[in-house]
Amino acid sequence: MFSLLRSLFLAGLTFTLTAPAFSADILQASVAVDVTAQNTSAAREKALGEGQQQAFRRLLESMTVEADRGRLPHPANWQEWVIDFSVDQEKTTPVRYLATLSVRFKAQPVRNLLRQAGISYAETVSKPVLVVPVLAQSGRGLLWDEDNGWLKAWQERPKLSSLAPVLTPMGDSWDRQAYDVGLDRERLETLGRRYGAAQTLLAEARVSPTGIDIRLIHPNGQAALLTVANAKDQAQPPYRRAADAVALQIEESWKRANLVSHDSLGALVVTVSFNGMAEWLKIREKLERVSLIRRQDMLELARNRASLALHHSGDFAQLRTALSQADLNLSADGQGGHSLALMPAR
Template sequence: MIARGRKSLGNILKHHTMASGQTVPVLGFIFVVLALWAAMLVPALAQGTADSTPAPSASPVVPAEVIADPFVVHNVPVDVTATSVTEARERGLTQARVTAFRRLIEWMTLRENWAAIATPDTNKVIEMVLEFSVANERSSAVRYLADLTVRFDPVLIRTFLRAQNFPFAETPSRFLVVVPLYQPSAGGAVELWQDANPWRDAWSAILPHDGLVPITLPLGDLQDIAMVSADQAIAKDREALMKLAAKYGAAGVVLARATSTGDTLNIAVTELRPLGDPFEAQLSATVSGADDKARAEAFKTAAIEAMQPVEDHWKKRNTLRFGAGGKLTALISVNSLQEWLGIKARLARVPAVEKVDLEAMSKTLVQAAITFVGDEAQLQFAMSQSDLELSKDGDMWILRAPSLRVQPPATEPPPAAVAPPKP
């Protein structure tokens, strides 16, 4: 690990000067701060109990966006027939956990390396499972059907992948909105919001889509239709498309344009986010089928394939470099203990963050040491996916969580400034 230097401002928080001029070590000071917060809270609760009309509350904390757990695999199908339903269930649950393991490994690694990563024996896979849950169970005398959700042990999965010596990523993206453009024939009109759109139906059929790049589909309501036309989508109108993404709280869009030429679907995929250059890829898929059901299944497979270059692009950008890493000290401005706990919970979800140590705190400032893997740019980007902003001001790192910011009540006096220790 590379130790990062600290600015003298870090020492400001290690001792806080009290009114008497006495300094309090950080641990004792933490208890003082907690006592101050408790002292502020108790009178407010007492007043609320005494008055029949509750006092107006401060602005609520905005909950963090639900970030997918990269080590949970959902909706693994089980369908096994055996000599008895007990045997079918046992075999099915075992096979499903192995299937879930393979899915997880493919989510986290590049497609070009999949064939070289061997699946370990069943017992080793089972050891890497923390827990699993079963839904939609159905059975007969000899057949068992269900859907499994499997949660894997992050430490054991990382150990397995590092032993394979292949790069991998585990930082999940904030979700993207898919805009499915369909051209039934070359030179024909391009469809977007029409009901009879087999390409849109295919994307709908693969939801929910697990992996590091979760996706959703727009509703196609009147607001969506007014916001983005087919012509605007074809022109990759960033302003219009980002408005659509903002409506759904998404990080960006995936434009998926499919042109049908006989039994071949030519697909152009463009990933657009508010900032940065678009990512583009092209591929083709065979969508022939003996009947409508088979053709619909072929379209569904094509939609899954269309997401693959987007996912690989994300993984390359977020590959964890375990040979690099370090430790930095960040200052965090907070208005409440609740806000700090919310930030701490978000940090725990950032894969690049190995450990967070509280070094000092006052009523309005927290100083924390963050140990991480990879480089600082990767850490900043990984944090942004959990709505955390890490920036540098001179030699000092500043961490913010805008959506957790709670303004103090108007009646509360401004917090006292943190004073440096006396020599």
């Protein structure tokens, strides 16, 4: 399943790989908090305290594969690594506090923690994937219909941090005119461009007596199958559980392709081409957001060209993928060297 889903997921990212949430110095995680206490102030204080700890745990989980969850460390001094936090979507009652909490952490202590635990991790954030949830029912596919509980489950998922962000169409009049049910590559790509997605996947769900069968379909026709069995406790609605399972598989596939080994440090000299100072500054800004790049050394600077030494984690393929997430194209220059330039606008 992982190998098929990995090829499906990476198929649209090879050459068209949102700005990373991570950088060389900062790692970030977001969580939803929902706390009840004797009053709003007490609930908020408790939520912010517990939420920061949950965000740290979410950060470790988002960087590592599911098989390593049981090995994740529990450092007592994690609070020393908190830089700051922000709050969004606050809602309150006299005794309840709800919000989305985003916490920024110092990157190097977190990396050292995972290295010391012998756990490989990923840092590169993919551009968003747009998931279009189609419900197969009574011999036809439902998408924008009111009866499509599969679409609603995706739309109601909290927008939390992930190395493989997943988006869902709003279903407004623009979406409805742009695309309806069916494997129409041009229309799917048009829909994806509206949401800034690197690729668009059809998620066709079919309810069976034992659970929900899901077929993930890339516009090029590749498909992967996933079955989410019925749960005994039903703590979450079935469609929501299935949506979470699909999102987790997408994230796992991306992370497995971008795991960085503990000793994979290297340096690469690149020639950067640009048209004017404004474009050069834009490239430098994008390079600062590539978390695999630990340091940049300027070797030469001319009017429309520069030479940089990029000190990085990961291998060459992982560095190229990370750069492509920032819309930077790394390629061989045909003379034994490497060139770097902005990708053309889509």
